Amino acid sequence: QLRLCPPALPAGTMQDFQRAQQELQQAAQALQETISRKHMRGMMRSMHLCAAECFRKHVEAADATLDNCQKTCAGPIERAQATVSDEMKRIQARLQREVAGCEDDARMDAAVTAASSDMARQSAMEAAFAPCAAAAARATTRRLHDVVVPSLEKQLKSLAAQADR
Numbered sequence: 001q002l003r004l005c006p007p008a009l010p011a012g013t014m015q016d017f018q019r020a021q022q023e024l025q026q027a028a029q030a031l032q033e034t035i036s037r038k039h040m041r042g043m044m045r046s047m048h049l050c051a052a053e054c055f056r057k058h059v060e061a062a063d064a065t066l067d068n069c070q071k072t073c074a075g076p077i078e079r080a081q082a083t084v085s086d087e088m089k090r091i092q093a094r095l096q097r098e099v100a101g102c103e104d105d106a107r108m109d110a111a112v113t114a115a116s117s118d119m120a121r122q123s124a125m126e127a128a129f130a131p132c133a134a135a136a137a138r139a140t141t142r143r144l145h146d147v148v149v150p151s152l153e154k155q156l157k158s159l160a161a162q163a164d165r
Contacts, residue, residue: 020134020141024095027141028088031149035084039156043077046160080159087152095140102132 050073058066106128110121 017130017134017137020137024137024141024144027144028091031144031152032084034149035152035156039153039160040077040080043080043156043160047073047077076159076162080156083155083159084152087148091140091144091148095136098136098139099133102129102136105132 051070054066054069054073058069106125109128110125
């Protein structure tokens, strides 16, 4: 799951931020469901059929031979799962860097523009942070649709072709 970690925000700015975060969560969940339906399930089927064939072919073989055959069958799905996991980690890391940048910028802006009271500075920081973080979440949502989905699908199709061999 992709998460943003906001400071405490006033109610008005919080709504847009929450909407952007919810859109991002929905996009990430839809991506994972699509990958499961379109790619992983077929690869799992191929893996299980391959493993069943290992048992058929290697009835009299040593356990090590059977284990190696099954590991070969599991290779494509394991690589596919690692590919998806790595991509989601990259997305999360990029989003965290962007949100941290928003927080840094908001703190600096608040220090320069706000009155001397701590409460005024905090309020200015929160007001600057929310739109920036919401924009980062929306940009990440667009990247999921425009870049990540096509890239992952291409990689997974290649891995699925390996599983079908």
